[in-house]
Amino acid sequence: MIERSQPIIAIATAPGIGAVGIVRISGVKLEPFIQTLLGKNLLPRVATLCELNDAAGATIDQLVALYFLSPNSYTGEDVLELQGHGGPILLNMILERCLELSNNQQPMQKTLLKGLRLARPGEFTERAFLNAKLDLTQAEAVMDLISAGTKLAAQSAIRSLQGEFSKDINKLKKKLIYLRILVEASIDFPEEEIDFIKSEQARELITEIKENIELILFKTRQGKVLSQGVRVVIAGQPNSGKSSLMNALSGEETSIVSSIEGTTRDVLSETVSISGVPFYISDTAGLRKNSEDEVEKIGIQRAWRRIKEADILIFLSDLSRNEDKSYLEKNDWILETIKEGEIVKPPVLYVYNKTDLLKEGSLLKKVSENEIFISAKTGEGLQNLKEMLLEISGWKKNGVEDIYLARQRHIQALNNTEENIKKAEQWISNSAPSLELIAEELRLAQNSLSEVTGEFSSEDLLGEIFSNFCIGK
Ligand SMILES: Nc1nc2c(ncn2[C@@H]2O[C@H](COP(=O)(O)OP(=O)(O)OP(=O)(O)O)[C@@H](O)[C@H]2O)c(=O)[nH]1
Ligand SMILES: [Mg+2]
Structure with a gap:
């Protein structure tokens, strides 16, 4: 079975011949392994010239090693980058040497990273997501950036990677949560007559949220054309x-x-x-x-x-x-x-x-x-x-700031959010609005939105309510 806790290794550079080729390892506590592999300790973030030897002591390659100490690395774990000469045979020899060192250990030897295995595609980035180094849209943007088919696609992918898309989603979510808090409070404290739902403020808030979703959806659809072609x-x-x-x-x-x-x-x-x-x-x-x-x-x-x-x-x-x-x-x-x-x-x-x-x-x-x-x-x-x-194709002339390099998944989630908001709006305009039903639609809307960035959790709302509301008054 594939284990998330196992250390992973992969050749990080494209196949073929190049000046430099990189083998990358990510795992917990790499230091003893590095010591045995390279015969020296590395200072984090300092490029160090090393010799990598095979089991018999013959040199495989002379390379530059870079060590990133958790949590300050791409994956959030300890990461070792071995920058060797860029030949495919050589890089495979480096990779195999690392695997051999990890997997041919004596049972009592507890110095080394055990169970090193080849990484699955995207697994370094998956770990970055699991360790909260990136959210889901940013993790997806990594792939979009690498595979961008045009300059414009690359420019908008980097914006998503830098969190522009997530930032706008989170802003929208904040507004939605605020509305939810008001609705939930009206349910919980009827005696205080928070007759919020019939107010102008409720209508305004919901219109603002709807317009916000539409704008994000527009930019997202544009991004889909750009990323998928x-x-x-x-x-x-x-x-x-x-x-x-x-x-x-x-x-x-x-x-x-x-x-x-x-x-x-x-x-x-x-x-x-x-x-x-x-x-x-x-x-x-x-x-x-x-x-x-x-x-x-x-x-x-x-x-x-x-x-x-x-x-x-x-x-x-x-x-x-x-x-x-x-x-x-x-x-x-x-x-x-x-x-x-x-x-x-x-x-x-x-x-x-x-x-x-x-x-x-x-x-x-x-x-x-x-x-x-x-x-x-x-x-x-x-x-x-x-x-x-x-x-x-649905393309409008846009500046790069008007595009999120997005995927069908995002569009689907945003469509669902919009649908729930529209239903909530209908309930609100009802002559006898049901607070429970409005609350439920808003809850579903928030869930869909959280799917975009990948951090859906029902605990979110509780935390927000307690921090925003003086419940003990
Ligand atoms: N005058 C003129 N001739 C053209 C034009 N476009 C194509 N042709 C000529 O029409 C002929 C067929 O062109 P192709 O591009 O091979 O046509 P096709 O549709 O790919 O043909 P098939 O592969 O057989 O299905 C060639 O002799 C071209 O030079 C045009 O705009 N004007
Ligand atoms: Mg032809």
């Missing part, structure tokens, strides 16, 4: 210019373009940053009903699968064939098939390509809002297309 799939008949569009958007020659129908066989994807938002754009095989080619058929199946997973579908059509009845019928067949699909339908953006082939002065009339005319060849209309993609 938007999956865009380009689909359409062969030769409509899907690969040309993909290349024009990404600025790379990723896909092969040719006038032969059925050029693209596999799904090809590229990440394109539009105003700092990562769009994962996929070029797919041209869709047609009766392909005879085995490989093309597989490509078409893959295209359909990818369409079902899209957040936004670009349905590309060749404008120069807009008078060709059989071409338009085939377009209709594709759109019908998408509509009939059981899976949630993505928003469709109808894009007409090859405007450059139109006779000069031809009138392009939009039939619906989600239509756009472009030329993948000349670049005409591409800026419009990008703006439309941003709009459909």
Whole structure:
């Protein structure tokens, strides 16, 4: 069984060759272990040049060791960082030496860190959370920062890591708790006629809380677009210019373009940053009903699968064939098939390509809002297309301070909070409001909010009540 109290070890740097590679250990009381491993004691937070030897005394590496004494470390436990030369074989030898030293001890030998094991993914950060070095949103921000797909995503992740998101959640929670205290007091001390719930103050407080949640939710939704990116799939008949569009958007020659129908066989994807938002754009095989080619058929199946997973579908059509009845019928067949699909339908953006082939002065009339005319060849209309993609994804032009790099979990919890607040509000506006029901909705709202930062506890409220209220009066 995996034990939380066991010391853990991992290579902390990315795989591959680099100037420096780091092996990190976290556990309780590392000092005796360090003494045996490196043959000397380390001063906390002082970089010390050491030699690390194998069991027979041969040097494995010359490295810089850093020791962080609990609680002043990333995990809150004692942490040892061994900064060796950055080769994968070498780092594995260092790791194995540490494991061997910990796990091949004589039964009576009580000097060393026993039971050292490989860390699970994210376990150092999990320990930081369990030891209250970070709250849950900050712990999540660590991962978001590391995996940020664009500069804007990285900038907002660091803000979450520095506690901006948690700070706003906690401010909101304070207001909610204050309201709860007043409601609970009205229940507990009816004789004092705290007729609070019918007052203007109750209404104002609840409106303020609601507006606050809405603002946080807005910033959170923006952050989700930024952290998770938007999956865009380009689909359409062969030769409509899907690969040309993909290349024009990404600025790379990723896909092969040719006038032969059925050029693209596999799904090809590229990440394109539009105003700092990562769009994962996929070029797919041209869709047609009766392909005879085995490989093309597989490509078409893959295209359909990818369409079902899209957040936004670009349905590309060749404008120069807009008078060709059989071409338009085939377009209709594709759109019908998408509509009939059981899976949630993505928003469709109808894009007409090859405007450059139109006779000069031809009138392009939009039939619906989600239509756009472009030329993948000349670049005409591409800026419009990008703006439309941003709009459909729900992105608004924001400064970094208007975004929390958040996840679905946060949005869900905030939605639940909002729902409970709205119910409480309804009860309050009732001609005979039930205090118990209002109190219950507010309690649930607070629980959901506490889920965001990960410190839900029913003891919280009691503590707050006693410290805020002079209950013995
Ligand atoms: N004039 C003009 N030609 C274009 C434009 N976009 C693409 N083409 C040409 O149309 C042909 C097909 O382009 P592709 O990008 O390979 O088309 P596709 O939709 O990926 O085709 P498949 O992979 O076969 O499904 C090529 O000869 C391109 O040069 C455009 O905007 N204007
Ligand atoms: Mg293609």
